Amino acid sequence: MENNLAPEPKIGASREGARLGRSVSTPPRSPRIIDVTAEERLEIIYIGKLLKARYGDYSHPDFISMIHLNAYKMLPERLAKILSNFGTDFSEEQYGAIVFRGLVEVDQDALGVTPPSWKETDFSKLVEYGFISALLHGVVPSKPVEYFAQRKGGGLLHAIIPDEKMALSQTGSGSKTDLYVHTEDTFLYNAADFLSFLYLRNEEQVPSMLYSIRSHGKTNEMMKELFKPMYKCPKDANYATEEAIGDSPSTAVLYGDEATPFIRFDAAEQIFNKDAGQSPEAMDNLKEFWAEAKQLIYNDFIPQAGDLIFVNNHLCAHGRNAFVAGFRNENGIMVKCQRRQMLRMMSKTSLIHIRSVTHPENPYLIMEEHYGQVYKNQG
Ligand SMILES: [Fe+2]
Known part of the structure; x- marks a missing residue:
């Protein structure tokens, strides 16, 4: 029921603040969840x-x-408005991720068994999902891109599938590892602006893991240290052997507006990779930050087939879940099931600003290897 007496408090705004007629906001701790209507889904x-x-x-x-x-012409207007607003909302109330629950219906029979790994993906079954994902990025507005650093490009849509061979090793590890989160491609200056994760299948019932810099609330003294360009991020685990760590660029973890910062952060690579190469001061700062950040990880939402999570990669990080692929827990008993399948798309709002690192013949293909350095001899 709506009433016309008082304006709706903004998302994240406290009731007390609304009562007093001023905007006192509580930091957002979870993504906004939009239930897509049956009519919108059909459209x-x-x-x-x-x-x-x-x-x-x-x-x-x-x-x-x-x-x-x-x-703009085709998407249901309500969803288009939400995403268009999301593209420019960097406020303290904006978590940086939206869940579109029930965006599409996934015919599980038509999808067939989950392939052994992403390499065997049958994209002919996924074309419509690619169009739908692309339109969501398009309305932000942002442009779907691909990164040579990930699967040598590999198209605008990536199937994320736990490798069949990895399932056993994950079973063997047993315990849940730490909840690591990362912004996508932290080791690049030109990482994606927006990400979408469309779940086709999640029979294992793995929760999505999200973490927003907005959940900290006001920028505190410890966070101010993260604006200094003194933090390393290896490009991968082989980094130490390929490049002298001391020579690689250092960057800030937080950037943009000091009161409502953006974030570039990878807990696993920057803190827990023994070859991260941080200075003692940088490592101290990162550890202090992580002690606070890990308390703010949101891990409550379990995506179902047809749900899509849309993320601003400058505000919100996502997680690396440890889970037993191909098994679901039924009353304490692990029962075999189809492995998870998810479709990821990444986008940039400006092709002009990334032109120095895009392929000469394809401005949608980003050739950045590590902080401004470009892959050589890739035609
Ligand atoms: Fe990721």
Whole structure:
């Protein structure tokens, strides 16, 4: 029921603040969850089919060049407005992730068994999901891109599938590892601006793990230290052998506006990788920050098939879950099931600002290897 007596408090605004007629905000601790209506879902599924008939593939140049126009014209208006606003909302109330619950319906029979790894993905079954994901990025507005650093590009849509061979080793490890979170591609200056994770299958019932810099509330003294460009991030575990750590650039973890900062952070690589190469001062700061940050990790939402999580990669990090792939817990007994399948898309709001690191013939392919350094001899 709506009443016209008092304006709705903003998301995150406290009741006390609303009562006093001023904006006193409590830091957001969880993503906004949008329940997609049955009607919206039908529209979206129809749009996916229509675009497939019209363009064939979501990477077709004609579709990509028309992505914003199509996004504004075709998407259900309520969802388009939410995402368009999300693209420019960096306020203290903005968590930096939105869950669209029940965005699509996934025909599990048509999807078939989960392939052994992403390499065997049958993309012909995923084309419509690619169009739908691309339109969501398009309406922000942002442009789907691919990164050479991940699967040598590998297309605009990546299937994220736990490797069948890894399932046993994860079973063997037994205990849950620490809840590590990262912003995507922390080791790049030009990491994605926005990410989407569309869940096709999550029979293991793995929770999504999110962490927002906004959950800390006001920037405290410890966080101010993170604005200093003194932190390293290895590009991967082989980093120490490939490059002298001392020569690699250092960056800030927090940047942008001091009161409402953006974040670039990878707990596993920057703190727990023994080859991270941090100075003692940098490591002390990172550990102090992590002690606070890990308390703020949100781990309550369990995505179901058809749910999509849309993330601002400058505000919100996501997690590396430890889970037993291909098994679900039924009353304490581990029962075999289909392994998880998720589709990731990444986007940048400006191709102009990343041109110094994109492929000469493909401005949607980012060739950055490590903090401004570009892959050589890749044609
Ligand atoms: Fe990631």
